[in-house]
Amino acid sequence: MIRSLPQSKGYAIGFKLYVLAYFTFLFAPLLVTCILAFNDSQFPSLPWKGFTLGWFTANLPERVGIFHDQINLDSIWISIQTAFFVTLLSVFVGTCAAFLFEQEDFRLRQLLYFLMLAPLVIPGVILGISILMFSTTLGIYFEEKWNLDVGLFRPGFWLVVLGQFSFISTLVTLVVSARLKKFDRTLEEAAMNLGANRFEVIWHITLKYLRPAIIAAGAVAFLMSFENFNTTLFLVGSEATLPINLYLQVRDGSTPVINAISFLLIVGTSMAALVNLYFSKKEV
Amino acid sequence: MKTEIKKQFRWGLLFFLTPVLLWLILLIVLPQIDLFVMSFRSENDAGEMVWSITNYLNFFHEPIYWLTFVRTATYSILVAFFTFVIALPVAFYITKVVKPRFQGSLTLLLLLPFWVSEMVRVYGWMILLRESGVINHFLLKLGLMTEPIEMLYRDSTMILGLVYTSMLFMVVPLISVLDSLDDSLIEAAYDLGANMWSILFKIIIPHATPGIVSGSIVVFMLTLGNYLTPNLMGGKNSLWFTEQIYNQFIASFNWNQGSAFGFLLLFLSSLVIWIGLKLSRQTLSKVVQ
Numbered sequence: 001m002i003r004s005l006p007q008s009k010g011y012a013i014g015f016k017l018y019v020l021a022y023f024t025f026l027f028a029p030l031l032v033t034c035i036l037a038f039n040d041s042q043f044p045s046l047p048w049k050g051f052t053l054g055w056f057t058a059n060l061p062e063r064v065g066i067f068h069d070q071i072n073l074d075s076i077w078i079s080i081q082t083a084f085f086v087t088l089l090s091v092f093v094g095t096c097a098a099f100l101f102e103q104e105d106f107r108l109r110q111l112l113y114f115l116m117l118a119p120l121v122i123p124g125v126i127l128g129i130s131i132l133m134f135s136t137t138l139g140i141y142f143e144e145k146w147n148l149d150v151g152l153f154r155p156g157f158w159l160v161v162l163g164q165f166s167f168i169s170t171l172v173t174l175v176v177s178a179r180l181k182k183f184d185r186t187l188e189e190a191a192m193n194l195g196a197n198r199f200e201v202i203w204h205i206t207l208k209y210l211r212p213a214i215i216a217a218g219a220v221a222f223l224m225s226f227e228n229f230n231t232t233l234f235l236v237g238s239e240a241t242l243p244i245n246l247y248l249q250v251r252d253g254s255t256p257v258i259n260a261i262s263f264l265l266i267v268g269t270s271m272a273a274l275v276n277l278y279f280s281k282k283e284v
Numbered sequence: 285m286k287t288e289i290k291k292q293f294r295w296g297l298l299f300f301l302t303p304v305l306l307w308l309i310l311l312i313v314l315p316q317i318d319l320f321v322m323s324f325r326s327e328n329d330a331g332e333m334v335w336s337i338t339n340y341l342n343f344f345h346e347p348i349y350w351l352t353f354v355r356t357a358t359y360s361i362l363v364a365f366f367t368f369v370i371a372l373p374v375a376f377y378i379t380k381v382v383k384p385r386f387q388g389s390l391t392l393l394l395l396l397p398f399w400v401s402e403m404v405r406v407y408g409w410m411i412l413l414r415e416s417g418v419i420n421h422f423l424l425k426l427g428l429m430t431e432p433i434e435m436l437y438r439d440s441t442m443i444l445g446l447v448y449t450s451m452l453f454m455v456v457p458l459i460s461v462l463d464s465l466d467d468s469l470i471e472a473a474y475d476l477g478a479n480m481w482s483i484l485f486k487i488i489i490p491h492a493t494p495g496i497v498s499g500s501i502v503v504f505m506l507t508l509g510n511y512l513t514p515n516l517m518g519g520k521n522s523l524w525f526t527e528q529i530y531n532q533f534i535a536s537f538n539w540n541q542g543s544a545f546g547f548l549l550l551f552l553s554s555l556v557i558w559i560g561l562k563l564s565r566q567t568l569s570k571v572v573q
Contacts, residue, residue, distance in 0.1 A: 033407060045416045125511055129533055133539060243402075246404075251516065273399040
């Protein structure tokens with residue numbers, strides 16, 4: 001049954017096979033995607049026609065590798081910029097929220113805490129359409145009232161940033177709060193007794209203590225933003241982020257360039273995951 | 285002295301409260317209210333916007349709308365159930381069966397695929413399953429089939445994709461809840477002659493209930509709101525409710541109808557979460573931790 005109990009051979013082998021099958025199920029799609037990025041064929045499918053780096057480096061009429069594929073490169077750059085701003089904003093606001101809910105006491109705290117959790121239970125699609133509608137409502141209002149045309153209210157880069165920020169901040173809040181809960185507040189009191197004011201204490205002591213959690217939360221925020229599809233779908237303007245761009249290409253038939261991009265993404269995110277794990281290990 | 289400290293604390297409160305309030309009010313509360321209000325507006329015969337419940341009536345009159353809604357809900361529950369059945373043995377293996385020194389690396393391996401974008405994972409399944417895909421290629425090579433078959437664009441493949449996508453959110457809570465299960469309980473039951481099934485149903489599952497509930501809620505909610513996987517892996521007949529919302533917004537440009545649909549989806553998802561929490565006597569703030 002468990003490791004301290006005797007177990008029959010059939011049970012042990014059966015269980016191992018099951019777990020093996022599970023891991024195959026987990027990794028098969030990713031491995032196949034990676035392997036086919038190097039297949040010398042015009043389609044992302046077998047048979048194997050030999051190894052090539054063409055889908056990364058080629059610049060021929062019938063085969064444009066990812067390093068020369070301007071549309072895909074642009075969308076990667078847009079995704080990086082989006083993720084950068086989302087991370088910046090959500091780490092700032094999320095950390096504020098963590099302090100607010102862990103260290104401050106005020107009326108309606110419970111209600112606000114509940115509201116802070118709400119983005120977790122609102123489906124991403126709904127967040128997307130509600131923000132799209134509200135910004136349009138605001139846009140019309142500004143236009144009619146003051147004859148102002150505010151670009152921010154139209155689908156586009158900043159609306160995507162705000163849409164992703166709206167739920168990623170909740171995750172940052174939860175990660176930072178979890179560490180702030182374990183903080184020994186007598187350290188703050190000691191610093192205050194020695195003459196520091198609240199902001200000096202936060203800057204020099206509490207934030208130093210929170211740093212691992214903030215870095216981890218920032219990494220998660222970056223990745224979540226980089227990969228977001230559901231909310232972005234409704235807010236995106238002419239500048240498509242990478243997941244949106246890939247979606248459009250896959251829907252209309254795909255070439256191994258998508259495998260090449262996927263390969264880079266898989267390698268990149270795995271490395272990011274390992275680095276993140278390293279930091280969170282250090283934290284313990 | 286005392287008043288001074290008090291005053292400083294209030295400044296701190298203001299500093300932290302302002303960004304949080306801006307975030308929650310401008311991006312969560314007001315948009316949701318706007319969504320709700322817009323869903324009760326529609327054009328009358330003269331082409332003016334008036335208050336009405338037409339959008340909701342449309343939903344009940346058109347079978348395609350409410351059938352899609354019911355289908356989406358049923359399939360989401362199915363997906364949550366399948367995910368649980370598949371994930372439980374894996375979580376049990378990692379926490380209780382495998383040698384402790386492999387535990388860390390197995391958990392890491394388990395989480396790794398979920399760092400990769402959902403788009404890439406769905407794409408991986410597409411090149412595995414489609415008519416010219418890898419699985420068909422091998423089945424033909426092995427002589428198990430003579431004609432390739434289209435495995436994509438069926439309800440079953442869509443469910444497979446959704447289960448795959450949501451797996452993480454079931455495995456992680458299950459691992460953490462099983463980790464806290466005392467081995468000696470299982471040992472005692474075993475010594476007293478309990479068999480595997482009674483240990484599973486009398487000890488493991490009751491202990492794991494908080495993890496099961498939070499995992500199922502998250503999986504259900506994410507599946508319900510998923511657009512990518514049903515759209516790319518499901519067929520023409522497997523319409524998902526989020527696709528109906530998308531069609532109203534982007535294709536028909538009927539935002540009022542779309543917001544009524546959106547609100548219905550939000551209502552359903554909140555209702556199921558609420559029922560799940562009530563049945564298991566938990567609170568939302570507990571579940572998210």
